[in-house]
Amino acid sequence: MSNERLAEGIFLPPKNFTLIRHLFHSIANGAASLSMKLLFTCVGCVRVVRRESLNHNGGFLLAANHISHFDPPILASVVRRKVDWMAMAEFFPRPLLGRFLRAIDAFPADRHRANRATIRTAIERLKDGRIVGLFPEGGIRDGTRSVLGGAPMRPGVSTLAHMAGVPIVPCVIIGSDRFYSKKSWISFRRTPVWIAFGDPIPHFPDLEKSAARKRIELELAAAFRNLYAELRERFLLTADDLPQPPQQRMNGQNGGTAC
16 A cells, blocks of 8 residues: 555545654654663763764765674764664564664665665665765674775675765774673673774766776775774774674673773
């Protein structure tokens, strides 16, 4: 049943139904953002470097490394504008999770192949002046499998930036994987998380398409490495602070630096 018919069935004009839907999304996003800020303020200590890199009025891509399922809510809690996340398509068929993701304007992305619907949705939102968040690694990665360790990233981020004509703000997050340990939630010390944002990478409109995409990928990879090194040096991070596999965090000690 279309939205218009549903609206008529409950005696609401289509225009009013659209307003109600937008209001619902606004409330859902506001509630999700506030709850995440409160949650991670209680159990975590998030330190942010160069937040001013996010000072853009128009649309842009937020590209981050991915070390845990906690990355999207933590990052969303420190970005003042709303982020529309590309989320794994496998999450959306799950009734409650799927409804929640759609309510906060996340949209599905297939990790194994390019999807025209995903690309179209991302470009539309970027051109509408929104922030689209994604993880160019295509999944949770640590060590040499991560862009932080020099592993190659998926090329989709450079394609989106070039097609939509928007910059990319690189981001590195460290420490969120420690929330896989139960001790991070029940201990009295707050678990630190470190986040660094880099300078926006342009989409190089003056370059030929393939050259522009290659340049974007090179600059993004360098930004990930530099931000990672900056966080390690600035906060004197230990080996246990650095990304580890989720299973290892679940079975091991929380350890590492404390706030």
